Amino acid sequence: MSDIPTDFETARAEAEALAERIERYRTTYYSEGVSLVSDAEYDVDFHRLEALERAFPELAGQDSPTQQVGAALVSAGFPSHEHAERMLSLDNVFTLDEFAEWATKAQAAAGRAVRWLSELKIDGLAISLAYRDGVLETATTRGDGRVGEDITENIEFIPAIPRRLAGDGFPTFFEVRGEVFLQPHDFQALNERQHRLQAEFVAEQREKGRAEDAIPTRFPEFANARNTAAGSLRQRRENKSAPQLELMRDRLGRLSLYLHGIGAWQNPPVSSQSEIYGLLAGWGLPVSPHSRVFDSVDEVTAFIADRGEHRHDVEHEIDGIVVKVDELELHAELGATSRAPRWAIAYKYPPEEVHTKLLDIRVGIGRTGRATPYAVMAPVKVQGSTVEQATLHNQDVVKAKGVLIGDTVVLRKAGDVIPEILGAVEELRDGTEREWHMPERCPECATPLRPMKEGDIDLRCPNAESCPAQVRGRVEHIGSRGALDIEVLGEVTAAALTQPSVPSTPPLVTEAGLFDLTVDELVPIEVVVRGAETGEPKTDPVTGEEVRRAPFQKVRITYPPGTDELTPTERRARGIRKNHRELLPSEAATKLVSELEKAKTKPLWRILVSLNIRHVGPVAARALADHFGSLDAVRAASREELAEVEGVGGIIADSLLDWFEVDWHREIVERWAAAGVQFATPGHPGPGRAADADGVLAGLTIVATGSLDGFTREGAQEAIIAAGGKAASSVSKKTDFVAAGPGAGSKLSKAEDLGIRVLDAAQFAVLVSEGPAALDG
Ligand SMILES: NC(=O)c1ccc[n+]([C@@H]2O[C@H](COP(=O)([O-])OP(=O)(O)OC[C@H]3O[C@@H](n4cnc5c(N)ncnc54)[C@H](O)[C@@H]3O)[C@@H](O)[C@H]2O)c1
Structure with missing residues (x-):
């Protein structure tokens, strides 16, 4: 580890501070099942302390946390029990290099080739079970490794722990060690139970006339399966009412167990740990089905990598891989x-859970008006990316999680999964945290929010026509790939175009006016850069306060040529925090206008998707365009006619009919049509008549590739379809023609290999308009 102090006193001071902190973390962790910091932060402190002690061995006194297992007992009231043989922890490595180094050392110490027993590291809590004459005598937590808590009184509630062994041949007395854990579905069930209890509690409080906002979160969600399992195991039966006992029984009943080691056991009749597992299983004791024995370190490395990729495919949370020397004889050697055996190591995977500060809860308004609270957090790195926002879905979810603004929260991001706030570390509250309440009005247009539908908990802004957030969302959608596919019309431009000149007023531009925009109008528009990655806190030049830049705050402004910049007051009034003084190149404006011009004649289905009609995405839009050939024909169709088109159906039919009922929707169509947007597929024979009935390309399969002069990529495909041909995307023996322009790649070479006739753009134009016979004419 880097930057280890060179003088002893400095090192000692640091080591003492670390030891004190670690002691506090572990006491809370082991005694209360509460993580004051994330495991990763804990591990960083722990390894720093180990490194200091390596540099100055005299620091590594007996009472250093690095020399101990678990933590001294802070009793929940259970009797203490001394393990017949000590329970140890494991040493950790975090990289494959560190693992290889450990394996080489272990192999050298063994003096011969060893077999590697590779297991999943279960993220649960350790337990020791002692059996005498085939009957469970005690169940004990790990404690400090020597003495644990005797939780045998709870055993009757834990079906996962066998009371009696099956078969025969077991020793008179022996100890086995394992991990108690909660399977994800059980963890989820416990949280569902919390939701139900909270709902009942809220109903009861309402009945008593308590104001909605004053009802506390009595049954918060459990944040983490491991800590919940630990909390479950250490519940006392004493002084519990009958309903409380029922809840306790439910929590304990959901625990699972896998055994992964042995304690006191005189002369086991086998020579390896993997064989021990076989014996245990034979006696009806649960062992993991995921363990493997390998002869080479390379195979272990592959196992580590493979399991890491499938971390969530097993029935328990895993935080790493445990690699053990399989031969029992070598354990003794x-x-x-x-603190830990030398014959085993834990390879830890990167953490999926981190802790961070919840700075604020804001409400975002989506394209359809849905109001979604989201968390704004101090940026934190997890699973390879920096996260600073997470959706909180709706106000009930915020309540259920029991988080307050200012809380330290547990954030989880598993692989590619969307980051989720799991809950707050309540123990770290200092009284400055404040509760959040769902706003009554839309944060963007101040319209009162309403339930999505009757009785719904999700709220929406009903001002679909001119709420800036909704218009912005729709305009961005118009530019998206599945709609008009206009690269310059992305999130940034959509935001710039639709921002209101004064907060809470209608946007500058709505989608109805999109095709009327001119370069002159566009150039002076301010571009607000949203969603940019942010870094360290910065001092706001306007307010002087320190801000961690969250998306929506970084702003780029453009000015009409020759105009002075905005004064700080004006900037503040507009919610603009930083002035980058970057001018929007007028090329961008010119490009947007020309792209919009081209888009006017894009295939009908794209235009349909751009109208932002609920449920009408590319699939339904293609089906509608293919069948009806024009927007007028779609509009003229009855509900039945719409619903019976394959790929459309009743829900979309209703949605279409509803959409056309609204005046401002029809106005969009009118203004677009007036601006030259083409709402029909040229040459389409009319509703219900398949285009390929008698076109000049009937029965022919054509592949268009590269850039064909006079056609967009989609345009080329539409032209083939309109002429009754089949537009294929890959070249095969069934392909009749390949139209290739500059940039054509493997499709062209494949066509040449297969001897398929290749056409240039001019020949392609002849083909689609006059058919194949005209090519040679
Ligand atoms: N967040 C916090 O505040 C906090 C505090 C203390 C400890 N911790 C966490 O706990 C860790 C230290 O705890 P620890 O001493 O229990 O060590 P550990 O969890 O890193 O590893 C040792 C334990 O792994 C368990 N284990 C799971 N699967 C196993 C298998 N297949 N074979 C053998 N053992 C298996 C055993 O119970 C064993 O005792 C830290 O690295 C940290 O992640 C966190």
């Missing part, structure tokens, strides 16, 4: 430190 390699021995253990005061």
